[in-house]
Amino acid sequence: MKKVAIIGGGLSGLTAAFYLARQNKNIDWQVYEASARFGGHIKTVHKQGYIIEKGPDSFLARKPAGMQLIHDLKLDSELVKNATGQSYIYQNKIFHPIPEGSIMGIPTKLKPFLKSKLFSPLGKVRVLYELIKPADRSKEDQSLGDFFEKRFGKEMVTHLIEPLFSGIYAGNLYQMSLRATYPAMETLLNENGSILKGLRKQRVQTTGTKQTIGAFRTLKGGMTQLVDELVKQLPAERCHLNKAIENIEKKKIDIIYYSKMEK
Numbered sequence: 001m002k003k004v005a006i007i008g009g010g011l012s013g014l015t016a017a018f019y020l021a022r023q024n025k026n027i028d029w030q031v032y033e034a035s036a037r038f039g040g041h042i043k044t045v046h047k048q049g050y051i052i053e054k055g056p057d058s059f060l061a062r063k064p065a066g067m068q069l070i071h072d073l074k075l076d077s078e079l080v081k082n083a084t085g086q087s088y089i090y091q092n093k094i095f096h097p098i099p100e101g102s103i104m105g106i107p108t109k110l111k112p113f114l115k116s117k118l119f120s121p122l123g124k125v126r127v128l129y130e131l132i133k134p135a136d137r138s139k140e141d142q143s144l145g146d147f148f149e150k151r152f153g154k155e156m157v158t159h160l161i162e163p164l165f166s167g168i169y170a171g172n173l174y175q176m177s178l179r180a181t182y183p184a185m186e187t188l189l190n191e192n193g194s195i196l197k198g199l200r201k202q203r204v205q206t207t208g209t210k211q212t213i214g215a216f217r218t219l220k221g222g223m224t225q226l227v228d229e230l231v232k233q234l235p236a237e238r239c240h241l242n243k244a245i246e247n248i249e250k251k252k253i254d255i256i257y258y259s260k261m262e263k
């Protein structure tokens with residue numbers, strides 16, 4: 001019998017355990033979670049009738065693995081399409097609406113962008129200069145921060161792009177690789193000579209199609225419901241909390257499932 005140690009009881013680790021348990025009874029698997037709770041970054045708080053997500057708030061419906069997991073856990077009836085409301089950027093003690101038509105902060109509609117008080121007049125001119133700025137097709141990878149700053153100027157990056165991207169990747173824009181995180185942006189630039197032109201073209205192509213509506217899903221009880229259901233369907237005696245793995249002796253374990261080791 002093979003022994004599998006699943007290190008980390010976040011969504012990846014619990015999902016790996018769930019499918020291992022379903023697929024092969026000849027595997028002796030165990031989940032080891034360092035902290036006192038399962039779920040990793042997923043953390044839902046219920047407060048005064050509100051569901052507040054401290055980490056991920058939804059997942060993309062078009063990516064099959066997430067929807068398959070929901071189906072396999074029999075949670076289909078618990079799915080919720082998130083309705084997108086107005087998002088704001090909090091700056092200098094004021095909530096500024098993100099200009100309508102922005103894609104990852106980059107404007108595709110002129111009027112809402114020009115009306116926005118998030119940017120100075122000079123900052124806006126610098127953003128629009130991107131339309132005619134020659135595309136500096138780089139052979140080397142670069143940071144997301146450098147890439148966007150070169151195209152749109154510093155103000156656009158600090159006021160809008162950085163808050164949005166940092167919310168997704170939870171990291172420093174100037175330390176994240178463009179090609180590892182958002183290669184599509186570079187392709188867009190290379191193919192259209194300008195990101196603004198490329199995004200506007202995409203928007204025209206997708207507007208009015210159902211693809212743009214309800215792209216994300218969550219569960220009625222928030223994302224933690226997914227974790228709770230996984231834990232409920234897994235045998236408790238195989239899922240261990242407060243067990244930080246510090247080293248691995250290869251002799252004793254055949255397969256290691258590696259889930260975001262922080263050390």
Ligand SMILES: Cc1cc2nc3c(=O)[nH]c(=O)nc-3n(C[C@H](O)[C@H](O)[C@H](O)COP(=O)(O)OP(=O)(O)OC[C@H]3O[C@@H](n4cnc5c(N)ncnc54)[C@H](O)[C@@H]3O)c2cc1C
Pocket residue numbers: 007008009010011012013032033034035038039040041042054055056057058059060167168169170243244245246259260261262263
């Ligand atoms: C603020 C924020 C918002 C996000 N929003 C979204 C979103 O809306 N949609 C989306 O799809 N994704 C989102 N993400 C990304 C998503 O949260 C992660 O991709 C996902 O939760 C990663 O799951 P994981 O199990 O791989 O890792 P983690 O959730 O990091 O879990 C890893 C687990 O391993 C444990 N561990 C680490 N080292 C050890 C050890 N040595 N021994 C034992 N256990 C160990 C940790 O304690 C942790 O519980 C967001 C991330 C953040 C931070």
